[in-house]
Amino acid sequence: MVSSFGLIMNYGKELKNLWLLREDVVFLNHGSFGATPISVLKSAQEVQERMESQPIEFFLDHYFLDLRKSAGRLANFIGADSDGIGFVDNATSGVNAVLRSLSHKMNSNYEILITTQTYPAVKAICYYLRDTFGCTVKEIDLPFPCHDPQEIIDIYRNSISDKTKLVIIDHVFYTSGVVAPVKDLIDLIKSKGSLVLVDGAHAPGMIPLNIESLGADWYTGNCHKWLFAPKGCAFLWTALEHRAYTKPPVISFNLNQGYYKEFDWTGTRNPSPYIALRPAIEFHKSLDSANLMARNHHLAVDARRLVAGKLGLELPCSDDMVSTLATLPFTGKYEQAPDSAYKLRKEFYGKYKIEMPFIEFNSRMWFRFSAQAYNDMSDYEYLANSMKEFIGM
Numbered sequence: 001m002v003s004s005f006g007l008i009m010n011y012g013k014e015l016k017n018l019w020l021l022r023e024d025v026v027f028l029n030h031g032s033f034g035a036t037p038i039s040v041l042k043s044a045q046e047v048q049e050r051m052e053s054q055p056i057e058f059f060l061d062h063y064f065l066d067l068r069k070s071a072g073r074l075a076n077f078i079g080a081d082s083d084g085i086g087f088v089d090n091a092t093s094g095v096n097a098v099l100r101s102l103s104h105k106m107n108s109n110y111e112i113l114i115t116t117q118t119y120p121a122v123k124a125i126c127y128y129l130r131d132t133f134g135c136t137v138k139e140i141d142l143p144f145p146c147h148d149p150q151e152i153i154d155i156y157r158n159s160i161s162d163k164t165k166l167v168i169i170d171h172v173f174y175t176s177g178v179v180a181p182v183k184d185l186i187d188l189i190k191s192k193g194s195l196v197l198v199d200g201a202h203a204p205g206m207i208p209l210n211i212e213s214l215g216a217d218w219y220t221g222n223c224h225k226w227l228f229a230p231k232g233c234a235f236l237w238t239a240l241e242h243r244a245y246t247k248p249p250v251i252s253f254n255l256n257q258g259y260y261k262e263f264d265w266t267g268t269r270n271p272s273p274y275i276a277l278r279p280a281i282e283f284h285k286s287l288d289s290a291n292l293m294a295r296n297h298h299l300a301v302d303a304r305r306l307v308a309g310k311l312g313l314e315l316p317c318s319d320d321m322v323s324t325l326a327t328l329p330f331t332g333k334y335e336q337a338p339d340s341a342y343k344l345r346k347e348f349y350g351k352y353k354i355e356m357p358f359i360e361f362n363s364r365m366w367f368r369f370s371a372q373a374y375n376d377m378s379d380y381e382y383l384a385n386s387m388k389e390f391i392g393m
């Protein structure tokens, strides 16, 4: 493959040794926790060594500057201003920060709109707030299969009411891997006078981003999934008008010192994932970011066509709705048993050494596979043959 910089970029198995990923495992679950390249882990280790060699100097003289350098680099990558970037440990913390900053308003006239495909941890925060403050939580049914993004927009249009004060939308659904028509949704939600928080847990490094151009009130995203940062590296970007009252999930010394400063210090913690974000972004760029994201998307599209074809399955959404995660319906054993996703993963992994999540949603079982730089079509040929045998075809 020739990249946009004219470099020859051989993605696939020969890159796998840039990760610690086990040789004998076909790794098709980059989505759940990401996988950090060895060079980025080494950078994080160096940060820790620097920190431990003179902890006081590290925290008093270097830490804040280092963190802001990372914010600047990230801002550039995701199309946002760095003063609007607060670091958090993960997207769950980003959502917590927003919702808990709004919680004093959450009486019975306050409705939060989510969907049946909202990430369960995010749902849990909403229901905690409902039980504590009395707001309502409306879960709208999002269908899958879904062949037209307009269907998603129409469902939201019909669900937002005068009571809706906050809408949480997923940029990429953890269930289907579908990329939501996020710009159209934000325009719609804003036109109805509601606030919008985008849960972009998967998006950074997976799809090209220009966060400011979206016009959301808040956007949270993980850097430890598709952007290759060590685990525990995420951000919450907040639009200017909400920065004064959007507080980090932990209140500390810098209370009311300004948005990003409050997030920069939430008590002593290991900050190496944030500081190693710079080498992580460099690593992503060394794989030619735009090309890598496009290649991973095309690989996921080709892979699901191959797997669906071998298993006689219909594609549940159009190719342009797919990200770098593809989801197909599972037929066969435990299709609807409540604890079956865990069992299925274990049994399938035990037999074939393919790491891949099974996910139950919309009343049936699905399997979801990822496409990352270290994968190639042979992984999905093996997946298709293994799945065929597994379901007894």
Ligand SMILES: Cc1ncc(COP(=O)(O)O)c(C=O)c1O
Binding pocket: 031, 032, 090, 091, 092, 093, 119, 121, 122, 170, 172, 173, 174, 199, 201, 202, 222
């Ligand atoms: C849509 C979505 N939101 C939130 C999360 C939570 O991410 P984290 O565990 O890093 O907070 C995930 C994790 O996969 C996700 O897919």
